[in-house]
Amino acid sequence: MQFMIVVQGGPYTTQASLTALHFARAVLASGHKIYRVFFYHDGVYNGNALIAPPQDEIDLHQTWCALGKEHSLELIVCVASALRRGLLDATEAQRYEKSASNLDPQFTISGLGQLIDGALTADRTMTFGA
Amino acid sequence: MKKLLFVQSKPPHGSLQGQEGLDAILAGSAFVDCAILFSGDGIYQLLSRQHTDALASRDYAATYLALADYGVDQLYCVAADLKQRSLTMADLLLNPTLLDDAGVKALLHGADAILDF
Numbered sequence: 001m002q003f004m005i006v007v008q009g010g011p012y013t014t015q016a017s018l019t020a021l022h023f024a025r026a027v028l029a030s031g032h033k034i035y036r037v038f039f040y041h042d043g044v045y046n047g048n049a050l051i052a053p054p055q056d057e058i059d060l061h062q063t064w065c066a067l068g069k070e071h072s073l074e075l076i077v078c079v080a081s082a083l084r085r086g087l088l089d090a091t092e093a094q095r096y097e098k099s100a101s102n103l104d105p106q107f108t109i110s111g112l113g114q115l116i117d118g119a120l121t122a123d124r125t126m127t128f129g130a
Numbered sequence: 131m132k133k134l135l136f137v138q139s140k141p142p143h144g145s146l147q148g149q150e151g152l153d154a155i156l157a158g159s160a161f162v163d164c165a166i167l168f169s170g171d172g173i174y175q176l177l178s179r180q181h182t183d184a185l186a187s188r189d190y191a192a193t194y195l196a197l198a199d200y201g202v203d204q205l206y207c208v209a210a211d212l213k214q215r216s217l218t219m220a221d222l223l224l225n226p227t228l229l230d231d232a233g234v235k236a237l238l239h240g241a242d243a244i245l246d247f
Contacts (some may be wrong), residue, residue: 115157
């Protein structure tokens with residue numbers, strides 16, 4: 001079965017991000033597939049490469065990156081949500097003439113069409129943090 | 131054609147959830163048949179006479195009026211939610227279809243996918 005995962009909660013602010021990670025791991029461990037992970041609302045903060053939590057706490061950003069890399073997951077960050085919250089990749093930083101970018105390359109900026117396509121294509125859509 | 135159900139359950143302006151949810155609805159309307167369920171405090175998004183100037187917040191309720199132009203004409207709310215909030219249809223910008231619990235259940239079951247906001 002293919003799952004679409006929507007994350008709407010920022011890391012550490014709510015439980016949404018960690019619960020979504022646990023769910024994603026359980027999906028993969030059960031032999032199912034993840035069609036896409038779409039980060040919306042404050043969920044886009046999960047892509048922030050500058051996150052630096054205390055060493056004895058889980059690094060949610062790095063954990064998403066590692067999971068994405070290991071399983072070749074599409075980690076999509078909504079462009080509108082990301083821009084208004086200051087999450088920019090190098091291209092957007094240049095376009096908006098900002099001094100730095102902070103979106104980890106493991107994440108991809110894209111549009112809401114990816115959310116709709118995912119919900120329509122996957123067998124199940126799970127939303128965390130709504 | 132597949133059917134997407136969007137559930138708006140947050141009040142407007144206190145967070146961006148409602149406004150960004152509406153953005154997703156507009157995106158969805160370009161692809162498929164979309165319906166919206168206003169649940170709980172989400173019904174406040176449809177209040178008429180919202181004055182957002184002092185909040186520096188976008189008066190996105192007006193966009194709901196344009197939804198019909200995007201082919202989105204299936205709007206629903208829960209009768210009990212209105213009653214609990216002492217609201218009537220006269221307080222709302224549009225006239226969503228009133229549902230009881232069984233109606234909500236049928237709506238949820240009838241959707242191919244549900245996106246919550």
